[in-house]
Amino acid sequence: MTISEPGAILLLSCPDRAGLVSRISHFIYERGGNILDLDEHVDTIEKMFFIRVSWSTSHFSIPPIELDEAFGPLAKEFGASWKIRLGGRKMRVALFVSRYDHCLQELLWRHSIGEFRIDIPLIVSNHPDLEPLALRYGIPFHVFPVTAASKQEIEQQELELLKDHDIDTVLLARYMQVLSPQFVESYPSRIINIHHSFLPAFVGSSPYRQAYERGVKIIGATSHYVTEDLDQGPIIEQDIVRMSHKDTLDDLIRKGRDLERLVLARAVRLHSEHRILVNGKKTVIFD
Amino acid sequence: MTISEPGAILLLSCPDRAGLVSRISHFIYERGGNILDLDEHVDTIEKMFFIRVSWSTSHFSIPPIELDEAFGPLAKEFGASWKIRLGGRKMRVALFVSRYDHCLQELLWRHSIGEFRIDIPLIVSNHPDLEPLALRYGIPFHVFPVTAASKQEIEQQELELLKDHDIDTVLLARYMQVLSPQFVESYPSRIINIHHSFLPAFVGSSPYRQAYERGVKIIGATSHYVTEDLDQGPIIEQDIVRMSHKDTLDDLIRKGRDLERLVLARAVRLHSEHRILVNGKKTVIFD
Amino acid sequence: MTISEPGAILLLSCPDRAGLVSRISHFIYERGGNILDLDEHVDTIEKMFFIRVSWSTSHFSIPPIELDEAFGPLAKEFGASWKIRLGGRKMRVALFVSRYDHCLQELLWRHSIGEFRIDIPLIVSNHPDLEPLALRYGIPFHVFPVTAASKQEIEQQELELLKDHDIDTVLLARYMQVLSPQFVESYPSRIINIHHSFLPAFVGSSPYRQAYERGVKIIGATSHYVTEDLDQGPIIEQDIVRMSHKDTLDDLIRKGRDLERLVLARAVRLHSEHRILVNGKKTVIFD
Amino acid sequence: MTISEPGAILLLSCPDRAGLVSRISHFIYERGGNILDLDEHVDTIEKMFFIRVSWSTSHFSIPPIELDEAFGPLAKEFGASWKIRLGGRKMRVALFVSRYDHCLQELLWRHSIGEFRIDIPLIVSNHPDLEPLALRYGIPFHVFPVTAASKQEIEQQELELLKDHDIDTVLLARYMQVLSPQFVESYPSRIINIHHSFLPAFVGSSPYRQAYERGVKIIGATSHYVTEDLDQGPIIEQDIVRMSHKDTLDDLIRKGRDLERLVLARAVRLHSEHRILVNGKKTVIFD
Structure with missing residues (x-):
């Protein structure tokens, strides 16, 4: 491949x-x-x-x-x-993160050993927590502390930053802010999110808690393109892991972390190798 | 085990x-x-x-x-x-079916080679189609053509039949009728259904069509105890199979059949070996 | 597809x-x-x-x-x-079986609901046990009780029978005899076997016993084209199921049956839809 | 749990x-x-x-x-x-590594977020390459450049180092040296290895190459306790990932890395939570 x-x-x-x-x-x-x-x-x-x-x-x-x-x-x-x-040109990708480090850690490590054909000129976050990890890999880290009041203005600054760096694709690596429709429209089929459930089950917030309370025997993770409708964009990749009655909510979160990392990494690989075409609300994946 | x-x-x-x-x-x-x-x-x-x-x-x-x-x-x-x-006593089980034969076929074959510690004194259906299959395995087949008008009365007849045969558990092997709350209450945590989706995704009717239209990369099947709330009962077992953009709706149905058979058979095994305890809306499975 | x-x-x-x-x-x-x-x-x-x-x-x-x-x-x-x-022409397939019924049962049932684009003009066995199952589906059943002494002659008769019925492909659905090189050469890349292990682990006889004694945490099944070297032919499809220390040898056999059925059925589907090319000791599968 | x-x-x-x-x-x-x-x-x-x-x-x-x-x-x-x-006491674990960083990276990261109840007082390697990674997590890194001539003496030094640090368990995180029987006997059922194949398939060296040449449709990874017989110790955990004809040897290695990381991490968790008992050549896993 x-x-x-x-x-x-x-x-x-x-x-x-x-x-x-x-x-x-x-x-x-x-x-x-x-x-x-x-x-x-x-x-x-x-x-x-x-x-x-x-x-x-x-x-x-x-x-x-x-x-x-x-x-x-x-x-x-x-x-x-x-x-x-x-073929010779690498895709230019910006990572958006918040406080959880597992997806960022995974993407930066894979990138460092050459698994992806991408450049990562910058990382954007609404919290300063993950700056040390970014710096360890030598990638500039930009903090934009979003509030409801400042959201519109800050997104504008972020879009300009992305434009300045000629960014092709935005990866939401557990970025805990909902992007505005204006932002989403600027990168059609070029913003990838990882949702920590088996969509369309458990849309919205706290999917692990929802899964725990429903008593499912399998949990999942889903990477998808972001559209205006929350968690409704075309699905790129999904995977699952088995649960039992012994698993606490903390166990779900722990097992789910592994899923999120793998599923997002696979989506990045597919997208950066130009293996995905969007077909309405679905994707065609040439893997 | x-x-x-x-x-x-x-x-x-x-x-x-x-x-x-x-x-x-x-x-x-x-x-x-x-x-x-x-x-x-x-x-x-x-x-x-x-x-x-x-x-x-x-x-x-x-x-x-x-x-x-x-x-x-x-x-x-x-x-x-x-x-x-x-240990010596086998659980007495009634199967409820409609027109699809795959689950019935699977359960009867497994039963015939001794996989389950159950007796199947009778099969109930709202259609006559599967009678030949039942007779091949020598099991009496009772047809109750349910209509909206006759539902209450027919369910009463069915309950009497189950009582006459000292039935412990009812298996809905793709039975395409919704049971009334009265019926469900008569067999608390003793009616098992197979739903052809990865619950709680795609509740209700035509889950394969819903999955196809959403463009999911994985489909599932779920066996659960029936409660008054449709598709909301405690989950016993789930499993999944991968899909791709190449799969048509017919492919989903075909691949899903294999899942339904396996997942329902596992639930029957767990239930008949007394390995399941209900914990509120969840199950504890001692496998 | x-x-x-x-x-x-x-x-x-x-x-x-x-x-x-x-x-x-x-x-x-x-x-x-x-x-x-x-x-x-x-x-x-x-x-x-x-x-x-x-x-x-x-x-x-x-x-x-x-x-x-x-x-x-x-x-x-x-x-x-x-x-x-x-496209209009169906592949003509002969099934070879011995005493285990699960693979035969599975193939005949799938065939009966139209999953395969094949005709099954005949079934060959070295034991009479499965004749009733064959007849239930209306397929002629030929018993050839092979012995070491009679093997060469009987294989000759079988080959003539296959030729008379214009057979394209032979499926070994848990046929417990090793075919001679002469037989194998008559159907190059057109004899499909199901081996009840995750090849190349546990070649030869009693793979479930070998797996049980080794204490593996996963068992498998493998469908492959038959070549002169036992269990060494090009692999078409494999799948696995998890085991635990609780599983007895009987549990392995039971769980393995489900694998064998699914893996062989998938191979039949791929082969009969002309989706397989042999590349030396490997296969190219266009699924 | x-x-x-x-x-x-x-x-x-x-x-x-x-x-x-x-x-x-x-x-x-x-x-x-x-x-x-x-x-x-x-x-x-x-x-x-x-x-x-x-x-x-x-x-x-x-x-x-x-x-x-x-x-x-x-x-x-x-x-x-x-x-x-x-319960309050953490297991003291030494990691042995060579040049591949993926398993070390994974274990140190999981350890840093509190997934394991272990202390890692030291890392041993026969190469200096991974020292920067060890130091990033603040763990002393000891290089012992083993040669055939020096092996016996060096293993003696390593055993003393382990003893000085009161080490309970040794994790071979892709350590590319075979330990001597004397070393192995010093830590019975307390040395864990990750083998990059689905044992007992592809024992010995270059399992990915072996798998590639055999044309398997699934590859695996196995964590096991080390005994005197290479790759024959009691199996703790295994997992698999699907392959296709499109996958090159490099793809196998890449996909296998993910398996190795997950399977070794699960073994560390099970072992460090005292969930494993050895039963002859097998394990009993209380998960």
């Missing part, structure tokens, strides 16, 4: 019709590209076509930088939403 | 206090019983004590039939809910 | 080179086919290319029956191993 | 006989102890009895420090192996 360099990745969705794979693969082939990985999906109910293709550009007849212009006419004919990413 | 015969099983719950294990185990020991399996649990929040003990009665100094009378005073002192089951 | 009809499926593997996807998809497109599903894989170490494409033939410009001839020149140029299956 | 303090935990195994639970629980009760958790197991084949009891000593009539002497006669009568641990 590793991406060879130099290379390019196309993510595209459009109304389904005959010849899409043929014409897209031909576009690559006739320019000297060698397809390394191709995955496609047709939603036969919505009649939509989804594709991810990665190819080697080492013998490519046009400079990768001109790919967008070259592919544009074809995409226009298909009525497609699309994006071509060049 | 197999129960040796002859033997006895005590299931007991009461307010927690010092000496419970000591006095219960001493009661068994001084009558010549040898404890085969003991499992206990203290709910430290509710301050409740739960225990399951099984013991060999081959050298027992009193006839097992007199156990209830002998243990009564101790249980009264503890303020306990309790029941002693004699 | 369901196959629409009428349609065709190509399974192909060949040394990797540029343009394979483009030329194969173009072959389909220029004949009026609409690709429904395409999955490809490149083994970058062995430099081999694998593809599965299914397409609708409802507007196809050549009769599906002529597909082999039309595609032949391209496949020859690629140096490919390949096969085109027409 | 949390241990209240002050309290005590008894772990005991002996030949099975009638009255064991009664007499042990009575011993606690008559001294004013209140049992918080009791779990027992009878191996009916080996006819051995295993028990773990924890109780509150807040109203205990004898000082906890005198418990060993008070319980001794009873244990002697039973012919038991046993140990009483006082």
Whole structure:
């Protein structure tokens, strides 16, 4: 699943019709590209076509930088939403955190051993607690103490900071503030949250307490894209762990921490390798 | 986990206090019983004590039939809910089904190879479709075509039938009718349902369709005791299976069938071996 | 994942080179086919290319029956191993069983509700025990009581029987005889076995006993293609279930039965939908 | 599952006989102890009895420090192996590491947030690489560069160091040296290893490579007590993760890292909470 360099990745969705794979693969082939990985999906109910293709550009007849212009006419004919990413470029990601350290700890450690193809130019928090951890990994840490009164203004400052750093994606690594619709709209399908329940079970606050009180035998964690509707965005990844009557609320929280870390890390990997297409309220995951 | 015969099983719950294990185990020991399996649990929040003990009665100094009378005073002192089951006696179970055959098929096959310590004197259905399957296993099949108008009267007939056959437990093996509160009250913590979702997600009807439309990456099944509140009873067992964007609604239904069969079968096993105590809205499972 | 009809499926593997996807998809497109599903894989170490494409033939410009001839020149140029299956045609499968009924029961039931796109013209056994189950589903049951002395001759008779019924694939549903190399060679990558362990752990006989004595915390089941080397063939599917110190050998066998049923059923589904390509000692599974 | 303090935990195994639970629980009760958790197991084949009891000593009539002497006669009568641990005392653990940081990172982080009831007075390594990580958590790091020639002498130095620090248990957190039988004998059932395969599959070196070449669909990790026979000690915990044909050897290593971390952490938790009894080549886990 590793991406060879130099290379390019196309993510595209459009109304389904005959010849899409043929014409897209031909576009690559006739320019000297060698397809390394191709995955496609047709939603036969919505009649939509989804594709991810990665190819080697080492013998490519046009400079990768001109790919967008070259592919544009074809995409226009298909009525497609699309994006071509060049393999060598890393995604620029900002982490938003509050007080819990487990997700931040996990992401920074994985990043430090090279698991993700991302850059993390900055970390944003509404509390100063996790600054030492950020600094240990040499990443600038920005504290914005949000209040109800200041929220609108602070979010504006945060958005400017993100823009200044050319941020592509925001990861909410147990960030305990609800983002405003204005903020969410600025990063459509580019804000990833980890919710500590098996959505759609236990939306909202204190999902572990809700799970404990309901007496479920399995708890879960869900990573999803953030939309205006709380905990309703397209789901990227979920996983679960078994519970028993012996488990206290503290045990749920402890076991859940492991889930949150793994599920969020998998979502980061999928997103940063351009393996996700949004299909309405759902995702198509090319893993 | 197999129960040796002859033997006895005590299931007991009461307010927690010092000496419970000591006095219960001493009661068994001084009558010549040898404890085969003991499992206990203290709910430290509710301050409740739960225990399951099984013991060999081959050298027992009193006839097992007199156990209830002998243990009564101790249980009264503890303020306990309790029941002693004699290992040799099988639980008498009625199956309620509608049109789907997978759960019935699974239970009858497992029963035929001796996986459950139960007798199945009869099967009840609101449709005639599954009669051939019942007859193949030699079990009487009773059709009660329920309508809104006849529901009350028919449930009364069903309850009488269950009483006539000395039924202990009712299994709803994809029975597509909601039982009335009156019916439910007649079998407290003795009606088991299989719901084809990961409760509390997707309560009510068409959970697979709900799951499909939400785009979850995991679906589940839940077996639970039936209470007056639909899909809200104490959960016995849950399990899950992964989904992807490739899975159609039919795929969810197909994969879910396997889950439903396994989860219901595990609940039947736990219940029939007297491994479950109800703790308010939850269960304690001594597996 | 369901196959629409009428349609065709190509399974192909060949040394990797540029343009394979483009030329194969173009072959389909220029004949009026609409690709429904395409999955490809490149083994970058062995430099081999694998593809599965299914397409609708409802507007196809050549009769599906002529597909082999039309595609032949391209496949020859690629140096490919390949096969085109027409969606409407069901795979003809023979089941081999001995005394355990759980796998046979499971396959016949799933087949009866339409889960598999196969025909089962006959069942072969070295014991008469399961004949009633076969007859319940209306499938001819052939008993060949194999002995060491008669093995060679009996296998010859079996092969003739399979040939007479135009059998494509043999499923060993807990068939307790080792097939001779001669037999195996007659159905290369077309004999599927279910081994009741997590291969390569516990090869050979009594894997549950071996697992019990080793004290593993997880047991497994493995479906694989049969090759001359016992339990060494390419693995199709595996799954596991947790064990504890409480589990007796009988519990392992009981829990293992559920695994065997599920894992074999999944292998049958994958194989019969032409989703498997063999890559040396491994499989490529396009699910 | 949390241990209240002050309290005590008894772990005991002996030949099975009638009255064991009664007499042990009575011993606690008559001294004013209140049992918080009791779990027992009878191996009916080996006819051995295993028990773990924890109780509150807040109203205990004898000082906890005198418990060993008070319980001794009873244990002697039973012919038991046993140990009483006082809840307030943390287990003293030494970590042995080489170059891989993931297990060390995980254990130190979990330890830092209070997940384990252990003290880690020192870390031993045959390489200096991980010293910065150890120092970040303020734990002394001792480098012993082992060679074939120096092994015996160095192990002697290590044993003295462990003795000086009153070490109870040694955790091999991806320590890439095989310990000598002499070393192993010094810590019977008190050295825990993490092996990066699903034992008994893929014993010895390079299990991920072995798994990759065999083409398994699931890989695993196993934590076990170390005995003289490499990778043959009693298994404490195992877990697995699914693989596909898309996964390269690097993917196996990456996914396996997550397994190793979780499985080793669970073993540390179970061991440090005195939840494990060894039964010949197996373990009894009271979780």
